Amino acid sequence: MGLLKSYRLRLERRRWRARAFRKRRELSELRNRTQQIGSSDVLLFCTLRNERVRLPYFLSYYRELGVDHFFFVDNGSSDGTAEYLAEQMDVSVFHTEEGYKRARFGVDWLNWLQMRYAHGHWSLTVDIDEFFVYPFCDTRPIRALTDWLDASSVKSFGTMLVDMYPKGPIDAATYREGDDPFVVSPWFDSGNYTIQKNTKYGNLWIQGGPRARAFFYDNAERAPAMNKIPLVKWNRAYAYVSSTHMLLPRGLNLVYDEWGGEKTSGCLLHAKFLDIFKEKSAEEMERKQHFANSHEYKAYNQGLSDSPDLWCQWSEKYINWRQLEILGLMSKGNWA
Amino acid sequence: MSVGFIMLVHEALDRAALVARHFCEHGKPVVIHVDKRVDEDNAKWLKQKLADCAHVVFCERHACEWGSWSIVQATQTASMVMLERFPQVRHVMLASGSCLPLRPVDELERYLSDRPRTDFIESVTTDEVDWTVGGLSQERFILRFPFSWKKHRRLFDAYVRIQRALKYERNIPDGLTPHLGSQWWCLTRQTLSAILQDPRRAEFDVYFSRVWIPDESYFQTLARLYSSQIESRSLTLSKFDFQGKPHVFYDDHLQLLRRSDCFMARKIWPQAEGLFRAFLTPSERLQNVVEPNPLKIDRLFGRATERRTRGRSGLYMQGRYPNEGWENGKTAGRYSIFEGFDDLFENFDSWLERRTGNRVHRHLFAADRVQFAGNVPVYNGGLSDSAALRDYNPASFITNLTWNTRGEHQCFMFGPHDTQDIGEFLASDGNAHISVITGAWAIPLFHSNSNFADLRKEAARLQRIEAAHLNLLRTGMTKARVSIWSLAEFIEDPMEKLQMILDELGGSGQRRLTEVPKMADLTGFGQFLQNLKNQGMSPHLMGDFPVIEGETRNDGSQRPYLVK
Numbered sequence: 001m002g003l004l005k006s007y008r009l010r011l012e013r014r015r016w017r018a019r020a021f022r023k024r025r026e027l028s029e030l031r032n033r034t035q036q037i038g039s040s041d042v043l044l045f046c047t048l049r050n051e052r053v054r055l056p057y058f059l060s061y062y063r064e065l066g067v068d069h070f071f072f073v074d075n076g077s078s079d080g081t082a083e084y085l086a087e088q089m090d091v092s093v094f095h096t097e098e099g100y101k102r103a104r105f106g107v108d109w110l111n112w113l114q115m116r117y118a119h120g121h122w123s124l125t126v127d128i129d130e131f132f133v134y135p136f137c138d139t140r141p142i143r144a145l146t147d148w149l150d151a152s153s154v155k156s157f158g159t160m161l162v163d164m165y166p167k168g169p170i171d172a173a174t175y176r177e178g179d180d181p182f183v184v185s186p187w188f189d190s191g192n193y194t195i196q197k198n199t200k201y202g203n204l205w206i207q208g209g210p211r212a213r214a215f216f217y218d219n220a221e222r223a224p225a226m227n228k229i230p231l232v233k234w235n236r237a238y239a240y241v242s243s244t245h246m247l248l249p250r251g252l253n254l255v256y257d258e259w260g261g262e263k264t265s266g267c268l269l270h271a272k273f274l275d276i277f278k279e280k281s282a283e284e285m286e287r288k289q290h291f292a293n294s295h296e297y298k299a300y301n302q303g304l305s306d307s308p309d310l311w312c313q314w315s316e317k318y319i320n321w322r323q324l325e326i327l328g329l330m331s332k333g334n335w336a
Numbered sequence: 337m338s339v340g341f342i343m344l345v346h347e348a349l350d351r352a353a354l355v356a357r358h359f360c361e362h363g364k365p366v367v368i369h370v371d372k373r374v375d376e377d378n379a380k381w382l383k384q385k386l387a388d389c390a391h392v393v394f395c396e397r398h399a400c401e402w403g404s405w406s407i408v409q410a411t412q413t414a415s416m417v418m419l420e421r422f423p424q425v426r427h428v429m430l431a432s433g434s435c436l437p438l439r440p441v442d443e444l445e446r447y448l449s450d451r452p453r454t455d456f457i458e459s460v461t462t463d464e465v466d467w468t469v470g471g472l473s474q475e476r477f478i479l480r481f482p483f484s485w486k487k488h489r490r491l492f493d494a495y496v497r498i499q500r501a502l503k504y505e506r507n508i509p510d511g512l513t514p515h516l517g518s519q520w521w522c523l524t525r526q527t528l529s530a531i532l533q534d535p536r537r538a539e540f541d542v543y544f545s546r547v548w549i550p551d552e553s554y555f556q557t558l559a560r561l562y563s564s565q566i567e568s569r570s571l572t573l574s575k576f577d578f579q580g581k582p583h584v585f586y587d588d589h590l591q592l593l594r595r596s597d598c599f600m601a602r603k604i605w606p607q608a609e610g611l612f613r614a615f616l617t618p619s620e621r622l623q624n625v626v627e628p629n630p631l632k633i634d635r636l637f638g639r640a641t642e643r644r645t646r647g648r649s650g651l652y653m654q655g656r657y658p659n660e661g662w663e664n665g666k667t668a669g670r671y672s673i674f675e676g677f678d679d680l681f682e683n684f685d686s687w688l689e690r691r692t693g694n695r696v697h698r699h700l701f702a703a704d705r706v707q708f709a710g711n712v713p714v715y716n717g718g719l720s721d722s723a724a725l726r727d728y729n730p731a732s733f734i735t736n737l738t739w740n741t742r743g744e745h746q747c748f749m750f751g752p753h754d755t756q757d758i759g760e761f762l763a764s765d766g767n768a769h770i771s772v773i774t775g776a777w778a779i780p781l782f783h784s785n786s787n788f789a790d791l792r793k794e795a796a797r798l799q800r801i802e803a804a805h806l807n808l809l810r811t812g813m814t815k816a817r818v819s820i821w822s823l824a825e826f827i828e829d830p831m832e833k834l835q836m837i838l839d840e841l842g843g844s845g846q847r848r849l850t851e852v853p854k855m856a857d858l859t860g861f862g863q864f865l866q867n868l869k870n871q872g873m874s875p876h877l878m879g880d881f882p883v884i885e886g887e888t889r890n891d892g893s894q895r896p897y898l899v900k
Contacts, residue, residue, distance in 0.1 A: 139588040144605055151581055158654040191717020191740035192725075194732035195652050204657055207728075213720045220728035227654055256657045260664045262647040265655030312714040328739060331655045334577050334644030336636050 009201075013248035016239040020111035023103055027073065027112065030093040031086040034069070034117055041068035042142050043118050043234075045125045047106030049075040050283075053276065054128050055084055056178045061131055063090070066141035067124065071117065073109045075100050092117075100287075107240050118234035122146040125230050125244050126268065129181075130161065132230060133321050134266035135332040148335055150233070156247075157231035158255025159266045160329060162188050163209045164318065165273040165310040173274045181271035187315040188269075189213065190327045193226060203227060203246040203253035210273075210310040228268055229255055264333030267324055273310060339364055339441075339448055339522075340425035342414040344407070345433035346371035346400060348606035349378055352433035353385045358616045360389040362441040365422040368392065369410045372399035393421055403485055405545040407519075408554045412532060419529055426452065429522040434603040435572060436585075436615055444571075444599045448522070455527050455563040458517030458570045459556040472496070476548035477514040478505045485548070509536070509543050517556040520572035520602070523563075530562035531555065573598035573630050575637045578645055583637050590614055592636065598628040650739050650767075652732070666765040667738040671746040672841065673768060676776030678749045680826070681853035685709075685749065691851070692841045694745040700737075701730070701754035716740035723755070730758040738767070745841065752777050752801035759808050768816035770809060771837055774802060775823040775878030779856050782864045792873050799877055806877075824879025830855065 037043070044067045059070065070091040074082040075098075085093045096109065103109050114123055124142070126132060134145055134157070149157060166173035166185045173184040193208035204227050212223035228244045232252060240247045247253065257263045316327065324330045341359050345352040345368055356366045366389075370379045379397070386392045395417045398410045411430060418428055427448045437444070448454075462473040472479075479499045483491040498504075508514065523531075534540065540558065544550040559566060573596060575583040582603045585593060587610035593601055594614075604611055647656050650668025658664075678684045678698070689696040689709070698707035706721040713721045717740030719733070720726075726733045737746060750762075750770075762768045777798045781791050809818045819837075826833055831852065862881040869875065 136586070136588060140586050140605075141607070143607060144586055147605065148584060151584070152579065160654045189718030191736050192719045193653075193736070194729035195657060196729065197657065204654060206654060208732075210718065212725060213714070213718055213722075216725075217720055217722035218724050220722075220725045256653075256655050257644075257647065258657065258659045258662065259645075260647050260658045260662045261645045261656065262643055262651070262653075263655040264644075265653070312718060313712075314714055314716055314718050328648065328651045328653055331647075331653065332640065332643060333655060334640040336583060336640035 009248060009250055012241075013237070013239050016108075016111065016241065016248070017115065017237075019104075020108045020115060020239065023098075023108040024112040024116075026096045026098040026103065027094040027109055028096070030074070030082055030095045031091065033090070033092045036090070037069050037117070037121075039120070040143075042066060042122045042124065042146060043069050043071060045071045045110045045113060045118070045123060046128055047073040047075060047100070047109060048077070048081060048128045049100070050077045050079045050081060051128045052077070052079040052081045052084055053175065053177045054181075054271075055081065057180060058128055058131075059088060059091075062124075065132065065137065066143050071110075071113050073106060073113070075106070105243060107243060111239050114234050114238070115236045119236040121234055122149075123232055123234040125232075125240070129271045130228075130230070130268040131182075131271060132159070132266060133269055133324065133330070134159075135264060135321060135325065135330065135335055137266075137321055145335075146231075146233070155233045156229050156252040156255055157266065158204075158263065159228050159230055159268050160193070160206055161209075161226040161228055161268045161270050162324070162329060163211055163226075163270045163272060164188050165210055165315075167309075167311040167315070169309055170273050170277060171275050175274040175276050181274055182269065182318055185271060185274055186318045187311055188318060190314075190316045190329065194220075198246065198253075201241065201246045201248070201253050202250045203229070204256055205245075213312075214310050229253065230268060231266075262331040262333050264335045265331050267321075267330045269318070338422075338424050339427045339429055339445055340418050340422050341366045342411065342418055342428060342430050343368045343433060343435075344371075344400070344410055344414070344430070345369065345382070346374060348433055349374070349382045350385075351604070351606045351612065353382055354612060354616060355431075355433075355436060356386055356392055357389060358437065359441060360386075360391050363391070364441055364445075365391040365418065365425060366393070367414045367418045367421075368394050369414045370394065370397055371410075372397040391422075393417055401484065401486075403549045403551075405547075405550050407551040408544065411551070411555070415528055416532060419525060419532070426525055427522055428525065428528055429571065429600070430520055431572065431600060432520070432602055434606065435520070435600050436602070436604045436611060437600050438573070438593050438596065438615055439599050440618075447599070451567075453524060453526075454565045454567050455521070455523045455559055456567045456569060456571045457521035457523060457556060457559050457563075459515040459559060459566060459568050460517055462514055462516060472548060473516065474514070475500075476553070477508055479548070480504075480506065480546055481548040506543075506546070509539055511561070512540070512543075512557055513560060514553060515556045515560055516553050517568065518570040518572065518574055519551045520570050520574055520600070521555055521559075522571050523555070523559065527559055527563045531558045534558070534561075571598070571628065572600040572602060573628070573633065574602045575630075575633065577637070578641045583640075585611060587611055592633055596628065596630045596633050597626050598630055650735060650742070652735055652739075665767060666761070667735055667767045668742040669738050669745070670767045670769065671738055671748075673748060673750050673762060673770045675750045675771065676773030676823070677771070679751070679776040679779045679856070680773055680823070680830075681855055684853050685747075687851070687853040688747060691838060692745075692747075694747050694841060695741065697746065697748040699750065699754050700733075700748045701726070701750060701756075701758055703753065703755055706733075707749075727755055727757065730755070731761045734758060734761060734765075747841075752798040752805065756801060756805060759805050763808050763811070763814045763816050763818075766815040766817075769840065770816050770818045772806070772809070772818070772820045773823055773826045774806065774820060775799075775875065776826075777802065778823070778865070778875060778878055779858070779861070782858075782861055783856070788867070788871070792868055792871050795868055795875060796873050799875065802877055822877065822879030824881055827855070827858070 044062055072085050073094045075096055082093055085091050100106055164182055164185045165187050167187055175181055189209045193206050196205045198205050205225055206227040207223040216223035225245050230244045238247055359366050395414045398406045400406045400410055483495055485492045544554045547553060577583055584603050584605050585601060586605050587608050646664055649665035685696045685698055695709050697709045700706050705723050706726055708715045719736055781795055862883045865875050865881050866883045
């Protein structure tokens with residue numbers, strides 16, 4: 001990489017950080033419990049809006065994995081999300097009514113919180129419907145992973161988003177508070193993902209899965225990105241560029257091996273396609289606060305009203321991480 | 337007769353305390369060296385925690401940096417304390433704070449008392465090791481290393497390069513043959529005291545203090561001078577990965593560790609509650625003195641290294657995206673591409689499927705949609721038949737297809753009507769077997785009922801496309817196995833060629849070709865080509881067809897003869 005390019009990226013990173021710093025004014029503290037954070041705690045960051053029903057399972061899932069402290073940015077919920085979160089003893093809640101889109105889909109807000117609170121911590125940035133799965137996650141807590149990454153001098157951990165869907169119409173996958181969403185929505189596509197390298201940031205750009213198959217079959221380029229780097233040993237100089245797809249400095253995006261080997265990597269199981277999704281996508285259409293002029297949601301809305309069954313004969317039913325490993329959707333690498 | 341333990345401790349003090357107490361409760365003496373970099377409060381805490389253990393002694397502290405002489409110093413200091421304070425000790429075992437005894441201490445005791453004069457220390461000459469990191473094996477004994485490998489890697493590397501360039505070499509003290517091995521040993525009092533009380537010790541210490549990673553060579557080299565019986569292996573199970581960093585054991589390794597019959601293992605993840613509980617509680621096991629057998633663990637870690645360094649061929653995912661040329665196979669398995677065959681033979685695909693049992697697709701790269709076998713809209717792994725999705729990233733399409741069907745042999749048709757972008761990938765993939773009958777695309781034109789002017793245009797277009805494709809296949813870069821026949825060549829002896837293809841596919845074993853696909857009627861084809869020529873187009877990919885029928889061996893009969 002040339003000096004000039006490297007300098008440009010440095011400027012860009014500085015710009016994102018300055019932006020995050022500016023955007024800090026949009027956040028007000030609802031409940032700040034950050035003084036509880038211990039020096040080696042694993043932190044989780046999430047932006048959300050009206051997701052009250054998903055919260056209990058989300059929190060219990062990540063507590064079980066060993067996340068020590070949660071940061072939420074509540075973007076103007078009206079369903080009691082903020083109040084529920086404020087009661088949780090391991091949660092710090094921040095509130096804003098400002099535009100999600102203008103905060104680059106929450107990235108600015110989270111960049112600020114991470115700059116302020118995550119320096120020197122392992123930081124997991126996920127959406128409310130993303131569930132982190134890594135090798136041995138059924139027997140080893142997340143600290144085992146982060147300790148191992150530390151010992152290996154690895155600072156970021158790559159994953160792929162795996163869209164999970166029900167068999168039959170999405171409306172029929174009833175989600176009730178506290179449920180494991182993958183009981184009603186356990187299916188996924190195992191082998192239809194495309195990969196390109198982003199030469200500017202060095203990250204991989206992965207697309208595909210049931211959304212590409214069902215909603216973007218005539219417009220593949222617009223299919224949503226599935227590559228995510230949610231787990232990072234944070235430094236205040238870092239910044240996410242676009243969602244958790246890529247970040248700066250560029251080296252953090254090199255979560256893949258280029259010489260034939262496999263680096264240890266995981267998945268984010270995406271509990272998107274549940275009955276609560278349809279309402280959500282109608283609402284998001286209205287608010288126009290999502291990616292690419294809500295193009296994605298437009299496609300869903302159309303798709304959902306036409307043929308809402310994502311299931312096909314080749315769908316795989318989720319069992320555990322070992323299954324994902326065998327299918328090549330994640331890798332143990334040299335972690336044994 | 338007894339065994340004593342030296343523990344070098346620098347982190348997870350609570351776990352070290354558990355293990356030290358365990359040894360102590362079994363009446364074994366323990367000397368603990370706490371790294372000077374551990375802060376005073378924590379060190380004090382550890383002392384208090386073990387205050388009631390009579391046989392636990394703390395020795396003078398050194399600040400230990402990885403790969404430096406200070407670790408040897410710490411070991412020397414602790415060893416001397418052990419030898420002085422506990423005269424009944426016969427074997428001294430070196431352990432770290434993240435070691436865990438896997439077998440009852442009494443079993444170790446018995447094992448050692450059966451071998452009272454044996455030193456267990458892995459000690460091999462530099463020529464015989466292949467596990468050294470950074471390629472420094474012999475060189476760690478003859479170069480100087482003033483810079484920290486962990487903190488100043490560039491200076492470290494640069495200084496090594498300079499010395500290599502200048503051919504600088506230190507002198508190895510007389511009488512020493514450098515040996516390397518695991519840091520974790522178990523030596524007899526005789527050997528250990530001989531090393532520590534050697535009249536030349538000062539000289540050796542000065543020398544080794546400038547060797548790189550002396551904790552892997554100091555005792556390993558000197559033991560060779562004094563030991564009467566060296567077992568060159570460590571009693572401590574300690575595995576290193578390809579970066580030279582120790583593998584860590586977790587709760588889910590419990591059964592594996594149990595069955596290994598090793599006496600001691602490191603490193604244990606400090607929070608592996610289950611392992612500490614399982615191995616530090618008194619067991620009901622019978623006293624047995626079986627040999628350690630870490631084979632299964634070796635295999636597990638060997639596979640992990642393989643996965644990390646070579647990966648799974650044909651897999652592309654968020655953790656594996658090899659640079660061009662580093663794929664270890666661009667695709668997950670062999671596959672075959674047939675070009676022109678379905679133009680020459682009717683129902684070639686169904687015939688091939690019957691004959692070989694392989695999965696035979698029609699034109700996977702057809703312009704309008706992917707023609708999967710069975711004409712299904714979605715195929716293995718959720719591959720869509722959408723041409724747009726396929727053409728967005730054709731290489732991903734083919735790597736996905738072969739990955740999703742690994743273990744099966746895929747066959748598909750290809751031709752100048754199809755989207756051509758995949759051509760380069762196919763040519764560069766060693767797993768691809770491409771068989772081409774050039775010019776066969778003219779047969780459907782010949783049979784079609786279009787106006788001749790349109791036919792001519794179309795023929796020119798298809799010929800241009802196929803010629804470009806053939807050029808691609810004929811470049812020196814091609815890794816695919818390619819067989820090319822012109823149409824004229826092929827129909828000279830079609831049966832032999834089909835038999836050859838079947839033999840290569842291997843599906844039908846050695847059976848003779850009994851059923852053949854029906855060949856298209858070529859009566860008048862020569863005249864058709866001549867007409868194209870007459871109209872100013874030059875059809876050259878078909879080979880030579882005589883204009884007048886009956887001069888070829890294949891005089892238009894619809895069934896070619898069988899090869900006996």
